[in-house]
Amino acid sequence: MSEHISNVTFHDRVDDALRNQILHTALDRATGRFQSLRANALAELQDADVVRDRARLIRAHTLSKLDTYLEQFVANVEKAGGHVHFARDANALNEIVNEIARTRNVRGVVKGKSMISEETHLNHALEAEHIRVVETDLGEYIVQLAGETPSHIVAPAIHKTKEEIGELFHQKINIPYTDDPALMTAAARHVLRREFLDADMGISGVNFGVAETGSICLVENEGNGRLTTTAPRIHVALMGIERLVPNLDDLSVMLQVLARSSTGQKITVYTNLITGPRQDDEGDGPDELHVILLDNGRSKVLATEVAEILYCIRCGACLNACPVYREIGGHAYGSVYTGPVGAVLTPALEGIAPWSDLPHASSLCGACRQVCPVRIDIPRMLLVERDWATRAGKLQWWLRLGLRMYSFTVTRPTLFKLATTAGRWGSRLVGASSGGWIRSLPPPLNGWTQSRDFPAFAQKSFSEQFEASRKK
Amino acid sequence: MRDDKTLVLSQIRESLRTAHLPAARALVPPRAAIAQGDRAQLIENFRRELEPLGGSSYLARNDEQAIAVVLQILGQGDGREVLTWADEDIPVRGLGAALSLNNYARLDVNLPADAEGRKRKLAELASAAAGITGAMAGFADTASVALGTSATRSRLASLLPPTHIAILRTSDLFPDMACFFAANPHVTRDASNLVFVTGPSRTADIELTLQRGVHGPKFVHVVLVD
Numbered sequence A: 001m002s003e004h005i006s007n008v009t010f011h012d013r014v015d016d017a018l019r020n021q022i023l024h025t026a027l028d029r030a031t032g033r034f035q036s037l038r039a040n041a042l043a044e045l046q047d048a049d050v051v052r053d054r055a056r057l058i059r060a061h062t063l064s065k066l067d068t069y070l071e072q073f074v075a076n077v078e079k080a081g082g083h084v085h086f087a088r089d090a091n092a093l094n095e096i097v098n099e100i101a102r103t104r105n106v107r108g109v110v111k112g113k114s115m116i117s118e119e120t121h122l123n124h125a126l127e128a129e130h131i132r133v134v135e136t137d138l139g140e141y142i143v144q145l146a147g148e149t150p151s152h153i154v155a156p157a158i159h160k161t162k163e164e165i166g167e168l169f170h171q172k173i174n175i176p177y178t179d180d181p182a183l184m185t186a187a188a189r190h191v192l193r194r195e196f197l198d199a200d201m202g203i204s205g206v207n208f209g210v211a212e213t214g215s216i217c218l219v220e221n222e223g224n225g226r227l228t229t230t231a232p233r234i235h236v237a238l239m240g241i242e243r244l245v246p247n248l249d250d251l252s253v254m255l256q257v258l259a260r261s262s263t264g265q266k267i268t269v270y271t272n273l274i275t276g277p278r279q280d281d282e283g284d285g286p287d288e289l290h291v292i293l294l295d296n297g298r299s300k301v302l303a304t305e306v307a308e309i310l311y312c313i314r315c316g317a318c319l320n321a322c323p324v325y326r327e328i329g330g331h332a333y334g335s336v337y338t339g340p341v342g343a344v345l346t347p348a349l350e351g352i353a354p355w356s357d358l359p360h361a362s363s364l365c366g367a368c369r370q371v372c373p374v375r376i377d378i379p380r381m382l383l384v385e386r387d388w389a390t391r392a393g394k395l396q397w398w399l400r401l402g403l404r405m406y407s408f409t410v411t412r413p414t415l416f417k418l419a420t421t422a423g424r425w426g427s428r429l430v431g432a433s434s435g436g437w438i439r440s441l442p443p444p445l446n447g448w449t450q451s452r453d454f455p456a457f458a459q460k461s462f463s464e465q466f467e468a469s470r471k472k
Numbered sequence B: 001m002r003d004d005k006t007l008v009l010s011q012i013r014e015s016l017r018t019a020h021l022p023a024a025r026a027l028v029p030p031r032a033a034i035a036q037g038d039r040a041q042l043i044e045n046f047r048r049e050l051e052p053l054g055g056s057s058y059l060a061r062n063d064e065q066a067i068a069v070v071l072q073i074l075g076q077g078d079g080r081e082v083l084t085w086a087d088e089d090i091p092v093r094g095l096g097a098a099l100s101l102n103n104y105a106r107l108d109v110n111l112p113a114d115a116e117g118r119k120r121k122l123a124e125l126a127s128a129a130a131g132i133t134g135a136m137a138g139f140a141d142t143a144s145v146a147l148g149t150s151a152t153r154s155r156l157a158s159l160l161p162p163t164h165i166a167i168l169r170t171s172d173l174f175p176d177m178a179c180f181f182a183a184n185p186h187v188t189r190d191a192s193n194l195v196f197v198t199g200p201s202r203t204a205d206i207e208l209t210l211q212r213g214v215h216g217p218k219f220v221h222v223v224l225v226d
């Protein structure tokens, strides 16, 4: 894809998103709600900072010995009777799933939420083989019925009003029109229950693989994950190669921060730990378990300056905290992974050339780093990728100049402090007249703001916060 | 695919030679698990946590009380078919007898090996009114119950029916998940499926309005037996 086309479509998508009032209101409500729930949940957690440090350490440590933990995990899944497959890329993964389906005469598939399947566009690949695929998470189901894509990692159908969903259900599943969420939920339960019981294969994501036990952990609230992994005779679990923790104790640490950061719950309704298929004497559960480990660029990312993005546990907190995401929503990014994490991860996995805009879809305000349960330094990596884009010659000269100066100041602490302090003063002034959004900045940063509004700088800069926390 | 495994692992090793992973260092062994908390406190915490989630809890002093509670819950619905774990997996004596005395039919949850037979059987089981299970453990900090599978402990009993009744001995309460894992390090070896259930199934996918019972049970009752 040429740079020109990708730039135009990105800008169009952003423009569309900014004009869409319904999306805007819904996003604002959702992200606002999730943010305050998250803050409360973490405030209740004793020693939240200690737990987050531990969680970060666990992820960092696991990745530093990823080959060892992967081999241990594979051996233990197999010991429990599961099959393990490695997929080098998206096509390889889709082919493995299709092969399992072909050889086992699978006609119907039910799916739990899986970002990996979005990454590989698995549904299309299965449908090309005439296999029926039904999403079972309520939000994903709504989005699938509408022929759309999820707009939010935790609330996929947040861009739709209840009236729109009522009309959709009326058209697609033939129920009398209602906009009562309780009735619509009951209708979905009814329709999807039949799909569960009739499916030959269940496809799920994986939140964590546990190396020491060969278990996969899957967290969810609706019960669709449990049904997907219990009712069909074949369970296929999709995971990125980086999603491991060493042992059960480490898992319990990760689980302490995951739901709290994601939905503000202490723990999700269902925390599933699946170790192999049903044992010989067990009466229910799948006959076969296949765990597919997807690389798709991850093993190479490990060697780059943005390896830290692989610590991510996909909680979605950085999306809710991001002023840009809150304004434009997930669709505008045009990528599977959206928000701050997506802006770093997508170019890392797929190369900077088609995605040179993404690292710029941020004001570097630092809110993402503040909320991340594993303290991923997203702003640092956005700068790294902006640099990639510059080197690849993907930017207009004025933007390049602005970035050079910015990178220059950021890498020099004193200048950076001065610049952000100045920026905050500026943003406070402009913020007063434009609802917290910076419409223009003085040179040399004004090149930047010509095409996008920038959210106000955080009232305290990172370096200030960092200093303050060190003094404590 | 064998090739892909070799390829991916060797690329990882190659990358790790030069990788810079912030904060990476050796993991010191986990903190020692906290000793069992005070029993009364654990019970109180568990019940307090469950309530706002929309689950119900009961404290029974003995087996008779527990059975009475179960029958009372069942009486609120109108179905007569139930999915249950085997008697020896439910920590109250006499429940099986009480169920049959009160005309409740316990459905056989063993799924046949053939694909079509399996689907038919699942469709039959889906109409059961309630599921009754024991629980290996409860976590007081989150009001979760731990359900592990075996030949006589099915997944479906806590999953298909609209009502799930879990019977938990108060001596099996742990302060939290970490303590449970510390006390049961091999739990995943024995149970191919271990699930921590925390309140009723829920969703907020339509305009962020909370709905209970979307795919799993809408009503979750935990009977604590002291």
Ligand code: SF4
Binding pocket: A261, A311, A312, A313, A314, A315, A316, A317, A318, A319, A341, A368, A371, A372, A373, A374, A375, A376
């Ligand atoms: S980057 Fe951090 S905050 Fe964002 S989704 Fe990943 S873990 Fe959550």
